[in-house]
Amino acid sequence: MSRLTAENVELAHEMIGRYPRKRSATIPLLHLAQEQDGYVTDEAIEHIAELVEATPAEVLGTCTFYEMFKRHEVGRYMINVCTNISCQLLGGEELLHHAEQTLGIRAGSTTPDGMFTLEDVECIAACTEAPCLQVNYRYEYRVGHGDFDRMIDDLRAGRLDDDVPPHGTLARIRQAPTENWAGREDTVPPVADNLS
Amino acid sequence: MTDIPKIVTSRWDLEDGHTLDRYVETGGYQAIRKAIATMSPDEVHEEVKTASLLGRGGAGFPAGIKWGFCPPGVTPRYLVVNGDESEPGTYKDRLLMERDPHQLLEGILLASYAVDCAQAFLYVRGEMALAQERLAQALNDAYAAGYVGKNVAGTDWSLDITLHWGAGAYIVGEETALIESLEGNRGMPRLKPPYFPAAKGLYMQPTIVNNVETLANLPWIVDHGGQAFADLGSEKSTGTRLFAVSGHVNRPGVYEVEFGVTTFRDLFEKPEYCGGIRDGNALKAFIPGGASAPWFFEEHLDLPLDNGVVGQSGSMLGSGAIVVMDETTDVVKAALRLVRFFARESCGKCTPCREGTTWLEKILERIVRGGGRASDLELLVDVSDNISPGSPQLQWPPRQTTICPLGQSATSPLMSAILRFRPEFEAYIERARAAA
Amino acid sequence: MTDVAEEKVTVTVTIDGREIEARPGELVIAAAERHGVHIPRFCWHPRMPEVGMCRMCIVEIDSGRGPALQPSCMVPVSDGMSVDTQSDTTKKAQDGILEFLLINHPLDCPVCDKGGECPLQDQTLAFGPGETRMVEEKRHYEKPIPISDLVFLDRERCILCDRCTRFADEIAGDPLIHFIDRGNQTQVNTFPDEPFSSYYSGNTVQICPVGALTASSYRFKARPWDLEESESSCGTCSMGCRVAVQSSRNEVVRVLGVDTDPLGTRDGLAPVNEGWLCDKGRFNFESLNAEERLRVPLLRDPEDDEALVEASWVGAVAAAADAIRDAVDADGPGAVAVLGGARGTNESAYAWSKLARTVIGTDHVDAQMADGLPAELVLGLPRATIDDACNATTLLWIGGDPKEELAVLFLRLRAAVKRGSVRIIELSTHDTSLTPLAKLSIRYRPGELPQAVRAMLGEPGEMGGADMGDLERAAGMLGEGSLVVGVGRSSLAEAPELATESAAAIATAHPEATFLPLLRRGNVHGALAMGLAPGVLPGATSLDDGRAYWTEQWGDLPAEPGLDAGGILEAAASGRIRTLVLVGADPLGNCPDKDLARRALTGVGTIISIDTLPSESTLHADIVLPASAWGETPGTSTNIEGRVTSVSQQVTPPGTARADWMIAADLAMALGRDLGIASIEGLTAEIAELVPGHAGIADTDPTDGVLALRDLADGPARVAVPVPEASAAVPVDAYSFRLVVARKLYDDAVSTRYSAHLRPLAVGAALRLSPTDFERIGVEPGGQLQVTAEENTAVLGVVPDTTVPDGVAVLAANQPDLAGADLVELGARLTKIRVETL
């Protein structure tokens, strides 16, 4: 697994087509690559660079700026426990500590069976529901320690498969191609891309 | 209270408030029809000016006036919607996107029509999977139903909206970083007079950047008229506004309240809102407007939620994020956690922010771990002063040595805590000395 | 880059209490600089877009709303603005920034190449905090990592000023190094296994404000305080970029680019290179210090014909004089020929021109190796400056790839296109570095440039395979505003007449157009101006038109115009030339027709080689006289636009090597005549006095130079541009490929071959075919082909290349392992090849 598959290249061209300049599709394409492989491979970066007409170094620079893009394998489930202020005030750090106990790993690492990666993250915009966490960017609110253990069991048992796709798959609904796309000519900026 | 209309949250309690059918049933997409059919772009712009709708993203700049900054005749223009909501304590844009996506889309149409934008880009925070799905569905439905794209609502005006996700970087919420990110680059702010976005933004073209909540207000304003909006709230802080109250209150939540009138005390104590501090504890401090804001204390409780008033009192309402800390709070740890946030989220461009915030974090970390030195408090103060001259006195509005305010933001909570609760810091250091 | 407004109005700004006049749009930091106030900075560079990243230049600026700290590299001046670079607030802020930069910076100055010339070190010593207030661990990275064959990166020293990365992206257009990761973890790096292989990588070493980037050729070589330096002009190609030559213990150890007008505020001629250099020009000084340098005269061993033995200067010069005299006595002066002179100074070229014409009496002289353009074309066409080319309404390009042939000219053109100050029309046989910059890039079939050009000019007939619509659009553009034409020899497998015919046709159709003749070799333009071409005398006049004037100055001249390089080699091969003098010339390496060169060097009676390093050709020599090289002898040289600048002597030549002009004078003596040349100053003065269009070069301002040959009013008539008949198109056939032999920056020329760090960079010889042709032939990648042209054959590697059109085969010129150039036959309009798999 590495370069984008044929049907992902299809999707890629669709996405690129929604921007006046190809480069703008870089982040969406990196998400696509991560959805395909679970993380962003060197080959994918080279492929994306070709598609958006940049150098691999430029795409790498963009990729590594953003937390969500992983450069090596992570667990099937990315568990992000928020410890920022609102959650901290209501036990976010204790929850993280409990998670480390339950999973037997430190924050920032992956369980040996490759099921879970645990992370200590910044505010995920659910502050009134503290302490909270995300599994592959799906929320769990007001999480007690018991709730956490139950959630892990459910995930292990696959009881949450319908709600939580494997890591890499973000939104399962995408902006779709449509014959109502206006495609106004006047959206294109005057200065050429290769010199901007 | 009851006569205060729900301007942006009217569909939040509906199970299917996010669907096109429900939206249209409840009066959706009437405003854009009305605008295109009966109003010129300038007239729509005028209504928004009359409403004196303040930006809800943090800076609180009047939307109508910002729209006027686009240099005439320079095309194409773009609209960029800021849905990156990442300021700690901030929680409202996500709800607006999840529970009433069409209201946002209609707001985007109205703004684009008023400013004559050739295309709109909806930048949604990467970590918000549900919001992305709801918006994608809404956008696909709106396209299919002819509300977006070719010949909007059957008129000869067309607009495409591109749905874009971020990938995890708080700084990308800053509008010039947002634009860099949207161009496929590292999200580093590029503020450089005269390159404010309205003049030179996306692809160096005139670009309006507006917050999700700001735009969500537009359908109501066009339906009811700018004056009706201006009649609500105080003179400068008009309409209603969303506040997320989190932390040590009995009923944390996101509340739509009359802007500029309701006080912090109302919000914290009234039963229809937070219903008091938890366990009847005493209030220790509260953050009035997101992690970047200097802290407030009990003496500020009776201030109205008014941008001007709060500003004059030395802080800001920012992104409407209120975090309440009761007497049990360890402010040293709280300060460390907030500083750590800014250190982690610095984009790395400006030296003082990149090096300074991390240094502050390291010092605090050491103090909390029991390695504090007597000189550390002075060091914290001086480093903060070098990141943002005057921050040790919580000078407001703040001064900065950097392109964007992120670095300076780290000093607000830290200096607030040290100025008010210095003994708690000294206690940590004293314990360390004793242990050694 | 400050965009200084055109109109000369100024704004008044107060800096530290002093009122100064600044230019509208000028940045505060630049305005201050021009008035002697140096504001500390790390990221700002006057030749690059500002980023305001390091924040070191922060000062108190009051634009009416009270003083506020602002980065002076981001804020343009405004009328009535007041700036305080010394206030306590300013100082406190700057000290704070400096401390921030230092907390993670290693304290390894003693072992850092930058030590002693490091802005960060200087700032710290001047204002910096005594000792660090940070007790925590500093950031750590693996110590220096190579990011290319030429450059090392130490990320611990990096202060993230964005200079190298900005240069790579904005100036060179090679964004192969980039910021990676975020915030406090941000680092500069390349993509894994994709090195920073830019032709311009050395510039990043020069502009890095700390010791993070270091040059493989300089690491630990010397310390700034024991460096000696002089300003000169690069002799690598005909751009003549301004440089600083630095030596330590009489050895050149570093060459740096010089910007003669950093703030871009001077009127008149802009600097040639704006401080930038290509890596070849920056690093090929290594060949000066090569083991192999020729140090003493050598003579063919009477006993062993294979060997050369050391000899005395007197003996060697006498032997050379004898060889010349014998040839003349036997068959007259026409039996002697002089090739070369394009790598030396104007003074040497003049001396050899005078020696050949007056003492020997031969007009068989040529500074080019049949790889350039006819001298009459180069000297006869109205000349454009580089500035003209960058600011013309239209620049029409019918030459080789500028990035490969005149690397820094490419930077100037790229910047100009970015600025929008010129639009380029390119006519080429395949994609070049100009293609992405060009408004219009037109493909023609190799060998049919004249057809494409004539069609573009509206003449009926063949179109050389070019697209009619494009040609019409081009025609329209040529009609609007000013026109500069870059004319060169884009393929060594095509006859020079193609370029001549095309250029002449354009000159006729657009009389107001000016031209840049894209000859590449170091001082070839100076050599031609000094008359090192058959039938051409110094000052761009012909043997006949200039006869009266030069006979008066020099004495008798040859009766008939002589042979050019091609003719000379033919005559040598057939024995009509008995003695061949090579002045820094390597026909085997440089003549497109290697077979001819080989026959010439084996057929000729005696070869006298005057050179700095052994080349294929010197191995055939009977008499070898060691010459001083660039940097070892002073004088002047003339660049592509006719700008004459000074070149300096920074070190003494190895062994007993001498300047070419001295050798000419010695030879004259040995031949019983006095050239009347006693000193370099006298020589330069003689050129200034006698050579039309060169007045004033004796007192050249070394930084700017003077434009020679611009005014020939009171000299003999200027040579006329030859206007050939319209040639016929090359018949199309499906079986063969049309060969294009194109130059690469790195080839097998001695300066590269003997520079340890450049040598590995030569791409090597592989045939580049269009993917379709590649498929069709059915050779697997990395495979080889048997290539046949006329009776010559060669075996070459082959690679698919999307930038090559079907039916065309592109080969890199003069590569180390290149058997292939045997394919080219001089005089053939075009070389066609047939290929078969092995």
Ligand SMILES: Cc1cc2nc3c(=O)[nH]c(=O)nc-3n(C[C@H](O)[C@H](O)[C@H](O)COP(=O)(O)O)c2cc1C
């Ligand atoms: C560090 C930083 C982070 C920001 N984050 C956000 C954000 O997450 N969402 C947002 O709408 N505005 C954010 N802003 C404010 C934006 O820069 C901009 O002012 C706003 O989006 C304009 O929209 P408005 O006028 O409708 O409020 C941020 C500003 C800064 C300096």
Ligand code: SF4
């Ligand atoms: S390597 Fe040097 S030039 Fe490049 S960013 Fe670092 S300090 Fe600046």
Ligand code: FES
């Ligand atoms: S602080 Fe935890 S969700 Fe906001």
